[in-house]
Amino acid sequence: GQERGAFRLNLGYQGSYNRTELAYETPTLWQGSLFNRPIDLKLEAGLAYWHTNDSHVRYGSRTSIWQVSLTPMLRWWIGQQWYIEGGIGATAMSHTRFANREISTAFQFGDHIGIVRTFGDDWRVGLRLSHFSNASIKRPNPGLNVIQLTLSRSF
Numbered sequence: 001g002q003e004r005g006a007f008r009l010n011l012g013y014q015g016s017y018n019r020t021e022l023a024y025e026t027p028t029l030w031q032g033s034l035f036n037r038p039i040d041l042k043l044e045a046g047l048a049y050w051h052t053n054d055s056h057v058r059y060g061s062r063t064s065i066w067q068v069s070l071t072p073m074l075r076w077w078i079g080q081q082w083y084i085e086g087g088i089g090a091t092a093m094s095h096t097r098f099a100n101r102e103i104s105t106a107f108q109f110g111d112h113i114g115i116v117r118t119f120g121d122d123w124r125v126g127l128r129l130s131h132f133s134n135a136s137i138k139r140p141n142p143g144l145n146v147i148q149l150t151l152s153r154s155f
Contacts, residue, residue: 012146021048
């Protein structure tokens with residue numbers, strides 16, 4: 001079951017903006033062990049839509065942007081049905097001004113950490129914290145943070 005690929009829907013929220021992502025997760029690329037618990041590596045590719053309902057968005061700042069991402073994700077199995085996931089990957093934003101934030105560069109890094117529970121061989125539900133920033137390649141670099149509910153289905 002868990003070595004197969006999957007599609008996932010990520011629903012993110014942070015105060016004045018939302019993020020909706022459809023992602024594809026590859027089959028397992030590598031497997032190992034950490035502290036006598038299984039660990040594996042997958043690659044995640046996503047397309048996300050960011051939107052703000054803030055009615056005070058300044059001129060030149062967008063109320064919505066698109067994002068594409070590619071992230072290697074490690075999954076450390078802490079039980080039969082639970083794992084902790086984490087990864088750092090590359091993303092590209094369609095614009096550099098969103099929800100009154102100047103993120104300076106279209107290229108951003110995405111950092112993720114989460115916890116996931118499996119249901120049978122096909123379904124998973126998780127909670128993930130994500131941070132997107134340009135690692136101070138250019139300033140300003142306020143970053144964008146979201147807490148996400150994730151729903152995945154293997155195939």
